[in-house]
Amino acid sequence: MRRNQFFYILFVVSLVGILGFSYANKRSPVTSCHSWGFISAKAEKYYTYPEKLVVQPWRGQHHVYGIFMVPNGHTPDYLITVTLPETKTYCGTINYGRSNSMEGISAKPGHYLVKGYLNTRIALWWIAHGKVDQLKQPSNWKLGYTKKEQT
Numbered sequence: 001m002r003r004n005q006f007f008y009i010l011f012v013v014s015l016v017g018i019l020g021f022s023y024a025n026k027r028s029p030v031t032s033c034h035s036w037g038f039i040s041a042k043a044e045k046y047y048t049y050p051e052k053l054v055v056q057p058w059r060g061q062h063h064v065y066g067i068f069m070v071p072n073g074h075t076p077d078y079l080i081t082v083t084l085p086e087t088k089t090y091c092g093t094i095n096y097g098r099s100n101s102m103e104g105i106s107a108k109p110g111h112y113l114v115k116g117y118l119n120t121r122i123a124l125w126w127i128a129h130g131k132v133d134q135l136k137q138p139s140n141w142k143l144g145y146t147k148k149e150q151t
Contacts, residue, residue: 033091039077043146046074049138050116051105057123064123065092067102068143069111076145080116083142084126084134092118094143116143 039045050066057064070076079091098112107113118141126135134140 033079033081033089039075039144039146043149045144045146047142047144049143050141051113052103053136053138053141054103055123055127055132055136057120057127061120062117064120065115065117066138066141066143067105068114068116069105069107070114070143070145072110072112073148074145075148076114076143080118080141080143082118082122082135082140084131084140087126087131090118090122092116114143116141 048068048070051069052067053065055064066080068076068080076094078094080094081089081091083089093116095115095117098114100107100112102113102115105113123135126132
């Protein structure tokens with residue numbers, strides 16, 4: 001009798017896990033690092049690293065991100081890059097809501113803040129492979145930007 005209960009519980013947990021993964025897989029597509037996401041300017045390109053990182057994928061979608069500071073008069077790329085040692089580079093999207101203050105971070109004079117999100121599934125994958133400390137290193141996150149062209 002107890003053996004049947006064990007298999008029944010194992011079956012239900014497996015089914016819920018498969019359905020949950022299927023649901024999450026459809027909801028949050030992985031952002032590819034396509035060239036359209038990066039500004040190819042004739043002007044010099046600069047890079048910045050996050051002022052703050054939040055890595056809490058267990059809280060759900062939109063809880064793995066960095067807050068970047070960009071100088072006024074400059075345009076950021078459409079994508080951020082996250083590269084951990086011995087892995088390929090993954091890209092995340094930028095929220096273009098520019099702000100002078102965000103989650104306890106204040107922009108320096110002449111700068112504004114943008115938030116760059118990394119896909120939750122990618123973060124969970126890296127955490128499962130023991131790379132959480134590397135994921136939390138600002139030097140592994142990067143946002144490019146260029147000076148706005150005068151028209």
